[in-house]
Amino acid sequence: MTGRGAAEDRALHAVRRVRGSREQDSRLGLRHAKDAARRREDELDEARARRSTAPAFATGTPADFARHVAHLGALAGLEARAVERAQSSRVVAEEAVRRWQQDRQRLRVVDLLLERRAEERAEERRRREDKVLDELAAQVWLRHREGEA
Numbered sequence: 001m002t003g004r005g006a007a008e009d010r011a012l013h014a015v016r017r018v019r020g021s022r023e024q025d026s027r028l029g030l031r032h033a034k035d036a037a038r039r040r041e042d043e044l045d046e047a048r049a050r051r052s053t054a055p056a057f058a059t060g061t062p063a064d065f066a067r068h069v070a071h072l073g074a075l076a077g078l079e080a081r082a083v084e085r086a087q088s089s090r091v092v093a094e095e096a097v098r099r100w101q102q103d104r105q106r107l108r109v110v111d112l113l114l115e116r117r118a119e120e121r122a123e124e125r126r127r128r129e130d131k132v133l134d135e136l137a138a139q140v141w142l143r144h145r146e147g148e149a
Helices: 002-052 062-148
Strands: none
């Protein structure tokens, strides 16, 4: 079993390296996605603040009023685009979380399988050692018994 187990474990270790690399990549992607989502939320907050602090039209000519309305419309448009970008970034971040969790789970499955195989080999080694010790004890007992006779 030692030769075969080592070859199987070698293959599993290769799978573990690939899955580990994939998990690291998805974790890095998650960090970038969360950073981007945070930046988009900050941009949205700034756009909302600009629109909410825009001065109200007090007095002026109809042309001044038209410019004021156009300015408010532009601010509202900026805010709407910021809302869309923030929502899009949230969706990307949620997907990045899902992928990272999936990759982490796949890596953990391989780790558990490697641990289980190591435990099985240790148990088999213990059984072989117990068998050898039992045989030695039987030989000592037989020698002792033959010595009494």
